Amino acid sequence: MILRLYGLVPQLGLMLRIGALQASLAILQGLLLGTLIPILRALLRPEPDFAAATPWFLLAGIGLLVYGVLAVISTPIAFTANMEFTAKLRHRLMNHVAALPLGWFTQERKARLARAVTADAGAIAHLAVTIGGPAITATLVPTTIIGVTFAVDWRMALLFLTIMPIAFLALRRAGRIVSIADEELEEAATHIAGRAIELGQAQPVLRAAGQGSTGTTRMRAALDEHRETYRRGLRKSMLPDLTYTAVVMGGFAAILIAGMLLLIGGELPIADLVALLVLAVRFLEPLGNLIELIGALRAMDNGVGRVRAVLNTEPLPTSPRPVRELSGIDIALSGVTFSYGGSARALTDVTANFPAGSTTALVGPSGSGKTTVTRLIARFFDVDSGSVRIGGTDVRDFDPTVLLNDIAIVFQDVYLFDDTIEENLRIARPDASRTELEEAARAARLDEVLNRLPAGWATRVGEAGSRLSGGERQRVSIARAFLKRSRIVLIDEAASALDPENERAVSDAIAELASAPDRTVLIIAHKPSTLRAADQVVTLDEGHVVEVGDPTTLRESGGLFAKLYDQYEQARGWRIMTTVDN
Numbered sequence: 035m036i037l038r039l040y041g042l043v044p045q046l047g048l049m050l051r052i053g054a055l056q057a058s059l060a061i062l063q064g065l066l067l068g069t070l071i072p073i074l075r076a077l078l079r080p081e082p083d084f085a086a087a088t089p090w091f092l093l094a095g096i097g098l099l100v101y102g103v104l105a106v107i108s109t110p111i112a113f114t115a116n117m118e119f120t121a122k123l124r125h126r127l128m129n130h131v132a133a134l135p136l137g138w139f140t141q142e143r144k145a146r147l148a149r150a151v152t153a154d155a156g157a158i159a160h161l162a163v164t165i166g167g168p169a170i171t172a173t174l175v176p177t178t179i180i181g182v183t184f185a186v187d188w189r190m191a192l193l194f195l196t197i198m199p200i201a202f203l204a205l206r207r208a209g210r211i212v213s214i215a216d217e218e219l220e221e222a223a224t225h226i227a228g229r230a231i232e233l234g235q236a237q238p239v240l241r242a243a244g245q246g247s248t249g250t251t252r253m254r255a256a257l258d259e260h261r262e263t264y265r266r267g268l269r270k271s272m273l274p275d276l277t278y279t280a281v282v283m284g285g286f287a288a289i290l291i292a293g294m295l296l297l298i299g300g301e302l303p304i305a306d307l308v309a310l311l312v313l314a315v316r317f318l319e320p321l322g323n324l325i326e327l328i329g330a331l332r333a334m335d336n337g338v339g340r341v342r343a344v345l346n347t348e349p350l351p352t353s354p355r356p357v358r359e360l361s362g363i364d365i366a367l368s369g370v371t372f373s374y375g376g377s378a379r380a381l382t383d384v385t386a387n388f389p390a391g392s393t394t395a396l397v398g399p400s401g402s403g404k405t406t407v408t409r410l411i412a413r414f415f416d417v418d419s420g421s422v423r424i425g426g427t428d429v430r431d432f433d434p435t436v437l438l439n440d441i442a443i444v445f446q447d448v449y450l451f452d453d454t455i456e457e458n459l460r461i462a463r464p465d466a467s468r469t470e471l472e473e474a475a476r477a478a479r480l481d482e483v484l485n486r487l488p489a490g491w492a493t494r495v496g497e498a499g500s501r502l503s504g505g506e507r508q509r510v511s512i513a514r515a516f517l518k519r520s521r522i523v524l525i526d527e528a529a530s531a532l533d534p535e536n537e538r539a540v541s542d543a544i545a546e547l548a549s550a551p552d553r554t555v556l557i558i559a560h561k562p563s564t565l566r567a568a569d570q571v572v573t574l575d576e577g578h579v580v581e582v583g584d585p586t587t588l589r590e591s592g593g594l595f596a597k598l599y600d601q602y603e604q605a606r607g608w609r610i611m612t613t614v615d616n
């Protein structure tokens with residue numbers, strides 16, 4: 035368990051300090067109790083011998099003082115260790131998940147990750163420090179007492195020695211059952227967390243269906259499952275708990291009977307029996323506490339297992355000699371085949387070139403693979419076969435930070451952090467000057483929004499940007515791309531209707547982003563104006579490239595692009611009519 039913990043947070047110095055401190059406290063406690071023997075032997079004579087007891091009293095006094103000082107020192111050390119362990123573990127987890135393929139982040143795994151970062155990391159550090167110490171005490175105090183007992187009566191010491199392994203065997207069994215129950219309970223708790231996230235996300239749909247307050251049946255089932263698992267766990271662990279308690283109580287009875295028999299037989303003086311009974315109580319008490327601790331320790335071990343499972347997930351492989359800069363900004367997909375894990379392919383043998391400085395419109399029916407192409411270029415996933423190259427280099431050979439720095443992505447569904455507009459922009463470039471921020475805002479037509487808002491740059495956008503409209507959120511996202519000065523920009527143009535003002539602003543901003551000659555732009559396009567302005571069009575259908583060419587020629591050829599273009603224009607006509615009518 036200790037090795038597993040060390041593997042998770044390799045803080046050898048800290049662990050040794052805490053361990054040594056706790057071990058010293060435990061051994062000192064046992065030895066202090068040992069001073070009782072000479073003291074009682076000296077005092078429980080027909081003529082009490084105070085002179086013989088005095089040095090032992092003095093020794094016990096000094097021991098108590100040292101014990102007190104060590105106990106006081108250990109509190110701040112344990113507190114600091116707890117904080118340090120938690121922070122290190124959380125950082126390790128966050129750094130690791132940042133390198134995982136996006137496909138890993140399913141609803142269930144997101145819930146597990148949330149619990150690993152919050153509950154597990156906190157509990158592991160807390161338990162390692164606050165339960166680890168008492169666990170050391172609960173093991174070392176009885177061990178020291180056995181040693182001390184040998185000095186009094188070897189037969190009684192052997193009895194103490196026999197009780198300990200029997201108790202540990204009973205404890206092991208109880209621990210195993212507690213561990214299984216804890217794992218089942220954690221599984222049920224993770225289900226609840228997953229369903230709770232789902233419940234939050236599905237609120238609009240549930241309310242529309244009149245079920246906002248009752249929740250989903252899946253959520254109710256998860257709660258029932260948790261309750262039942264808890265009950266089952268309690269039932270299962272009751273018998274081993276009782277067995278262990280019986281061993282500990284039985285141990286005391288055995289010591290008492292054996293001591294009385296030796297006393298009656300004249301083989302043990304009364305002073306030694308009294309001292310041995312006090313030692314027996316202190317011997318069995320920490321052993322008794324172990325049953326409480328074992329549950330917590332097993333829970334910690336399970337937590338360690340869960341955190342390790344996240345940390346053991348393979349990130350996307352990195353090249354041993356990663357390329358640290360782009361040598362060009364042309365993009366080439368060559369024979370790319372990719373599926374999201376199931377049997378259905380999202381892309382099949384896709385070959386397409388996106389020349390440096392050009393703007394390409396990616397077009398195709400829903401589900402044809404447009405978003406997948408952009409995800410593979412940004413290396414959110416790795417291709418199953420074929421290659422994606424930027425400036426002639428396979429994206430798998432780049433240092434991942436190169437792609438993060440040189441590619442800007444303007445998603446349709448923009449995620450904003452619950453912070454000010456300024457901070458949401460600074461994510462793209464934390465050290466941007468005020469002038470750079472303002473230039474980016476102007477280019478993205480965000481300045482109009484900022485002028486309208488009373489708090490301007492300091493406006494808080496609300497959770498996930500909920501206080502801004504969809505178009506305004508997109509302008510923030512485009513401003514991020516300008517600020518980042520990325521030489522490759524991947525845009526998912528909104529397919530749904532924006533209000534005319536936002537639509538014009540977003541279109542103008544995208545056009546400006548695409549007009550730079552030193553930028554390669556890919557737009558998943560739905561608007562006739564964007565399609566017309568593109569240097570080339572790549573049409574996808576069911577994961578295959580079906581057309582490549584300039585927009586005018588493709589429109590005249592009457593193929594899939596021409597059909598989609600007409601549909602977009604018709605939809606736009608309807609929207610304009612509806613807007614005018616309103």
Ligand SMILES: Nc1ncnc2c1ncn2[C@@H]1O[C@H](COP(=O)(O)OP(=O)(O)OP(=O)(O)O)[C@@H](O)[C@H]1O
Pocket residue numbers: 374379380398399400401402403404405406407
């Ligand atoms: N995360 C995912 N997990 C599993 N399958 C996915 C995932 N994302 C997309 N797919 C599937 O891959 C195929 C291509 O999807 P993709 O999102 O690339 O299409 P698209 O052309 O961008 O569609 P749309 O225009 O509707 O956004 C679809 O069949 C889709 O169901």
